[in-house]
Structure formats: C-alpha cells, structure tokens
Amino acid sequence: MGDELLTIRQMCDAFDVTPRTLRFYESRELLFPQRRGQHRLYGRSDRARLTLILRGKRFGFSLEQIRQLLELYDPAERNITQTEATLATARDRLADMERQHRELGEAIAELRQQIAEGEAALQRLKSDA
Secondary structure (H helix, E strand, O other), X not given: OXXXXXXHHHHHHHHOOOHHHHHHHXXXXXXXXXXXXXXXXXXXXXXXXXXXXXXXXXXXXXXXXXXXXXXXXXXXXXXXXXXXXXHHHHHHHHHHHHHHHHHHXXXXXXXXXXXXXXXXXXXXXXXXX
C-alpha cells in the first residue's frame, strides 16, 4: 500500500471494520483522514494508527489509553517516550488480565464442583425414589 491513499471502503475491507467504526475513531481523535470534499482518504499514518488501535482494543486498552499513547508519537526522539509509556500500560494491562485469568480459573473450578455436587445429589434423589 505504501503512500497510497485509501477510501473509507478500502480501509474497511483492509482492516475488517465498518465505516461507522472509522468515523467513531475519527470523532475520538484517533484517526485524522484527509478530506477531499465529502470523501475521507486514509494515508500510511492512518493505517499504522488503525493497526495500533485495533491491537490495543484486542488487548483491552481503553480508547483513551490508546489515544494518549498515540499522542506521544515523536519520531524526532525515536519514540522513546511513546514506547516507555506503551510498555508501562501493557504491563498494567497484563497484570489485570492475569488477575482476571486466576479469578476465572477459580470460578470455573467452583462451578465444576457445584455441578458435580448437583449431579451427585440428583443421582441420590433418583435412586431413593
């Protein structure tokens, strides 16, 4: 794709998103397409930003966190600040995900136990009848 400008339809097809999603990200100041009349045209930086937005969402980052991280982009300083902030945010998110994973594992084990107890009780009821 290179420096090629993409229409909203081409962006939707390339990233498997809806036009509404792209307009929403634009309204949240995450994307900044060029305007030619009524048409939105997306360049390389928009594609890179959308890749990062979608990755951030997949990992559970809030749109505000993503916006703040994207604002730190500064090639003049080799994106050191952005990378440091992204790593800190990612570490925090990973800790949250690991906690949720543990809690989910505990809930699954408890539910399995409840099912086993319920099945045993049902069998006793059936055999007493």
